[in-house]
Amino acid sequence: xxxxxxxxxxxxxxxxxxxxxxxxxxxxxxxxxxxxxxxxxxxxxxxxxxxxxxxxxxxxxxxxxxxxxxxxxxxxxxxxxxxxxxxxxxxxxxxxxxxxxxxxxxxxxxxxxxxxxxxxxxxxxxxxxxxxxxxxxxxxxxxxxxxxxxxxxxxxxxxxxxxxxxxxxxxxxxxxxxxxxxx
Numbered sequence: 284x285x286x287x288x289x290x291x292x293x294x295x296x297x298x299x300x301x302x303x304x305x306x307x308x309x310x311x312x313x314x315x316x317x318x319x320x321x322x323x324x325x326x327x328x329x330x331x332x333x334x335x336x337x338x339x340x341x342x343x344x345x346x347x348x349x350x351x352x353x354x355x356x357x358x359x360x361x362x363x364x365x366x367x368x369x370x371x372x373x374x375x376x377x378x379x380x381x382x383x384x385x386x387x388x389x390x391x392x393x394x395x396x397x398x399x400x401x402x403x404x405x406x407x408x409x410x411x412x413x414x415x416x417x418x419x420x421x422x423x424x425x426x427x428x429x430x431x432x433x434x435x436x437x438x439x440x441x442x443x444x445x446x447x448x449x450x451x452x453x454x455x456x457x458x459x460x461x462x463x464x465x466x
Contacts, residue, residue: 302433304411306418314433315411317358328356331414354410360403361439367396368442371449383457390453397446404439411436 299321302314318325330352371392378385411432418430 301435301438303407303435304415304430305433306428306430308428315414316435317361327359328352331355351410351414354406357403357406357410360399360406364396364399364403364442364446367392367399368446371396371446371453375449375453378453378456386453386456390450390457393446393450393453397443397450400439400443400446404436404443407436407439 299312299314302316304315306313306315313321315321315331318327319329320331323329330348371389374385374389374392376385378387378389415430415432418428
């Protein structure tokens with residue numbers, strides 16, 4: 284769950300260590316993250332055009348760029364899932380220390396975070412696979428670009444699995460035995 288928070292705060296353009304896609308054109312590497320890419324301003328939803336990458340414009344440029352631009356808005360699901368994950372942790376701590384209600388709320392928050400993370404991961408795979416294919420198609424025209432998946436996609440997958448485990452543990456914990464203090 285902490286991985287989602289890390290991806291949200293530490294992906295490109297804030298840092299280049301965590302990214303969804305790394306594009307290398309003539310030795311210039313551009314890293315793409317939740318709120319932008321290397322050298323761009325931070326924003327929700329951003330345009331990726333060939334000029335930034337130093338690639339020639341193609342006839343499908345406008346259509347593809349609009350589709351990719353629309354999908355970059357969906358990257359906001361990462362911080363949303365991170366917030367729900369943090370909330371699930373807080374509810375889990377309350378449930379462990381005080382009552383079953385905290386465990387039940389943790390289960391709901393973790394399950395909702397799991398669903399949102401699953402949707403985010405599917406969108407990541409569609410968005411970055413389409414863009415990666417587009418870059419690789421340009422290899423024939425330019426001869427040098429390459430595109431590789433970054434570590435943020437795999438961190439999201441690991442976070443999804445951790446949230447799924449947390450949801451199951453919370454559901455089982457909700458059915459567990461809570462001792463009552465007698466006077």
